[in-house]
Amino acid sequence: MKLPINKIICGDVKKILPTLPDDCIDLIVTSPPYADCRKKSYGGIHPDKYVEWFLPISKELWRVLKPEGSFALNIKEKATNGERHTYVIEMILEMRKQGWLWTEEYIWHKKNCYPGKWPNRFRDAWERCLHFTKQSKFKMYQEQVMVPVGEWAEKRLSRLSKTDLKRDESKSLSGFGKNVSNWIGREMVYPTNVLHFATECSNKNHSAAFPIALPMWFIRLFTEENDVVLDPFMGSGTTALACKELNRKYIGIEIKREYCELAESALKEKFKPTLWDLVNEYQGA
Numbered sequence: 001m002k003l004p005i006n007k008i009i010c011g012d013v014k015k016i017l018p019t020l021p022d023d024c025i026d027l028i029v030t031s032p033p034y035a036d037c038r039k040k041s042y043g044g045i046h047p048d049k050y051v052e053w054f055l056p057i058s059k060e061l062w063r064v065l066k067p068e069g070s071f072a073l074n075i076k077e078k079a080t081n082g083e084r085h086t087y088v089i090e091m092i093l094e095m096r097k098q099g100w101l102w103t104e105e106y107i108w109h110k111k112n113c114y115p116g117k118w119p120n121r122f123r124d125a126w127e128r129c130l131h132f133t134k135q136s137k138f139k140m141y142q143e144q145v146m147v148p149v150g151e152w153a154e155k156r157l158s159r160l161s162k163t164d165l166k167r168d169e170s171k172s173l174s175g176f177g178k179n180v181s182n183w184i185g186r187e188m189v190y191p192t193n194v195l196h197f198a199t200e201c202s203n204k205n206h207s208a209a210f211p212i213a214l215p216m217w218f219i220r221l222f223t224e225e226n227d228v229v230l231d232p233f234m235g236s237g238t239t240a241l242a243c244k245e246l247n248r249k250y251i252g253i254e255i256k257r258e259y260c261e262l263a264e265s266a267l268k269e270k271f272k273p274t275l276w277d278l279v280n281e282y283q284g285a
Helices: 013-019 047-064 087-098 152-156 213-222 238-245 257-270 275-284
Strands: 007-010 025-030 065-075 101-110 126-133 194-197 228-231 249-254
Touching (some): 025 047, 047 065, 047 087, 065 101, 213 228, 238 249
Parallel strands (some): 007 249
Antiparallel strands (some): 065 126
């Protein structure tokens, strides 16, 4: 089957995923409907049924992902009856039984979360971004997401002690000894696993659009140019926009017709087709 490259397919993800060939996707990045949330705009799945609903999807995602590929899943537990539901934890455990490796967990810190008041908790300022892989060795381009070393370096590196010049065991025997002098002259360093991005405020036609910076970060980290990125819950097209911006190919799946149209409209507005694009589209028709 020919891959539907740079296409948004409108339909049920459980019916569309089986039509894709094995080992054809370099990166899966998505944010599925959260449990029982936004019922009016996205239907919602009851927390008690969420794992049962998601496992057939994750099984197909395993099949279509290349062995060296990655799956970045943005999700957050729902609070029910005064406590956090455990469906995300249960889902992780069941996905491991399918063969997934739970390789890492990134935290998306939502810098501009809205204030509020709840009787037994504070406002949510973060969400999970779970990183799954099929094997321990996978594609990862850490240099693409490096960050400035920070203001701490100028003061700290100007007065190094003897123990800063070698990997010296800390006095507390914590096992975290380090050679501080390694940072001399460095302007960029690897980031932490906490991602500081503001939430999406401008898109009023979708109830749960994540910021384009989020998929862009994972796309830079886990893919090269012209790699294929799949978002099985495309929503308003944020992942597709990120792929176009970074010269990656995308495949989007979205069940709601209005969101498919919204995504297509956003792509056309930001990336008007060139004559070469029209020729390629005509030849592939």
